[in-house]
Amino acid sequence: MAGIPLSHGLLVAVVLFALGLVGVLARRNLVFMLMSIEIMLNAAGLAFIAGGARWAQPDGQIMFILVLTLAAAEVSVGLALILALYHRLETLDADAADKLKG
Amino acid sequence: MTAAFYVSAAIAVLSTVMAITRADAVHALLYLVVSLLAAASIFYVLGAPFAAVLEVIIYAGAIMVLFVFVVMMLNLGQAATIQERSWIKPRMWIGPAALMAVLMAEVAYVLWASRKGNFAGANVIEAEQVGIAFFGPYLLAVELASMLLLAGLVAACHLGRGDERK
């Protein structure tokens, strides 16, 4: 089994990461922003898996599992925040929460 | 197997593009699930079956269910979709797309330099190996992850209770 060139695997990861990034920056809806962050985290996990596969070591998967844990914790807190914000502001517009304006 | 990788990659990228451009949250979530499943098959191709299973169960399963749950609680209807459409303007994509282009260029430059002789997925790493490594040298990371999850749990509980003073 010849396998896949590592650069291809990483390229897919980067494309997914960049798409997630675009989503975070372009969307105003908080739910979509959070989804985009999930995409980015998943892309990072993919990069770890690819790297781990290149060296045939379990470490890549371990890192992926840690990323997964992080994503789970992040989503639970993030969604709770979105709910709280929605109750307070009656909107999901990220630009509406601009009290930190200088 | 090689073909499977490229097909999965194409599906992942396309469904992600669809996910971030949808106006309806439920549609976006469904595309996202597709994207995650495609990623799972990439993992499998790369010789990480354990990770692929976890991706399906936890990511595409648990986390996405959470999203669906929240979308349901927010009770976003037709009005929200129309509102979302009005927010999605072509002009909004210019800046992020430019940043993305720069990122791609930088990474492509790095990957081009190391494109030869690196192949991944020749060996399959089973769950056993992952488990041995996990509860061996990475034990501290497991403990830290548990604390992180606990913190996430506490925070979500606290935030989810709402403002009791009201």
Next chain:
Amino acid sequence: MLALLWLTPALPLLGFVILFATAGRLPASAVAAVGVGSVGLSAVIALIITASFLTTPPEGDFYRQVLWRWIAIGSFNPEVAFRLDPLSLVMMLVITFVGFLIHLYSSEFMAGDEGYSRFFASMNLFVAAMLILVLADDLLLLYAGWEGVGLCSYLLIGFWYRDPANGAAARKAFIVTRIGDTAMVVGLILLFTRLGTLAIPELMERAPQAWPAGSATATAAAALLLGGALGKSAQIPLQTWLPDAMAGPTPVSALIHAATMVTAGVYLIARTHVLFELAPAIQLAVAAIGAATLLLAAFSALNQHDFKRILAYSTISQIGYMFLALGAGAWTAAIFHFMTHAFFKALLFLAAGAVMMCIGDEHDIFRMGGLWRRLPLAFASFLIGAASLAALPLVTAGFYSKDMILWGAWTSGRGGPALWAAGLIGALVTAIYIFRAVFVVFFGEMQIAARSRYGWRIAVPLGVLSVLALGGGFVETPAALGHVEAFSRLLEAVLPTQREVAAAPATQATVMAIASFAALAGVFIAYLVYLRRVRAATILDTSAVQRLHRFWLAGWGFDWLYDRVLVRPFLWFAQLNRDDAVDAVYDGVAFSSRVSHAYLSRTQTGRVRWYAGWLVAGSLAAIAIAVFA
């Protein structure tokens, strides 16, 4: 018994601490008990120490008490140590004893004042500081006392601080003496860097070895110390603060601006006389300044209307006599005059205070008159003080001390007769101005209602000081009159005796007779002009004399001169410098930070996506540097 020495400054200091810490919460009787009692006990201890010192003199005629090491830096190890020798003994005795009498007087004089406790706290601190000054074995400790005295002077001159004029007088005193103090500090540093110590005995030992007489360094050191002495002792050109210092309560004037503090300069010069002998030019300057000051202040005193200002100028003038004596090398005479002056000047101030208290705080002598009948005690004591100040022959203490100074000036090698003549003219004018005050205030027509209302606490100090003002001079009499030499014998261990000029006792008697005649003539002139108002006195009303009168009234225009030459240019410069270039730099910093704030705050949109976008841009830039660089 000499080991009790440290208690003399410590007791007033303790009194100060008690009064200061209770901050006026003690009842008035307790305040008086602490304030007067501490100085009284100090005086008793001083008497015990004196008795012990005189009956069984310690070895080498001095007693040194080391309390603790103050600082230890390399070779600089000043100690907090007291040194009792005949000179500091005399000073200590006068300070504690006269100080005690003035405190006793104040306890009644200041009764009912809302700052009663504050007053005694400051007075006690003053006595403590002055004692530290005179007992210090080290110039650094001396300087600490010196500054403490300056501080108390400031506090007490501005005692009635509600009147801004009093605050201004206090500041003036502080700032003017500060000029001298600065010179003194520079002098101390010079001495330390050149001689490696500030301990007085070692200094006096090393100075003649290190420097030949008349050397530039010795001259500079002496000149700088003289600067400090001039400021504290209100001599030309730093004399302007003293007349204004009369803004304080009368006992303050008596204690600080007559009896003790202003003599600190005299003490300093006497203490470091070795340095001044190494610098003949400076010693001559001391004499010249003394002579000039005594004349100038005497003429000013002649023209004052304010009772206390007469006495203030008189103080400047009398200290001029002491400087004259110091400059002439008649060290003992200077200290002798210090002692008698402390007696009679305190007496004069206290008597004047008693008079003014009884007539409703009136200060203008021309609104008084004929008071002798109503206030016999005040009159008698003022008369005694005046007689002593005018040096009326034979019966007064001032006569003996002033005579010693004049004789010292006459026989001194430098400028002798000229200095003597200045002193003689000064003696004449002194007699005129003080008896002008006596005649105008106590004789003539009664112009103001007076009610005698002083109790024993005012009467006793007046009585005791009267006795001292008359009898205090008999410890030292000239050859022609009994030839008592107790005082100079006491001091000869510390201060060199004057080079005896071979002068026949007849000459001395003649000189003395001339001086006595001058004093009596002065009294007579005052009698003719101010009491009898003889025809010739109308010359005083001519415009030329009036102009001179105004000139002298203003103290020879020194205030005016300093205002024009120093204060106004300084204020002008300060005004000019208000918006200086350096400020512009700091304003520029403030301005640029304000502008950049305005721009940077626009980047703070409060939108999380905006922040994320810049975060990404920054990360990409960092990656670009890592990848391409």
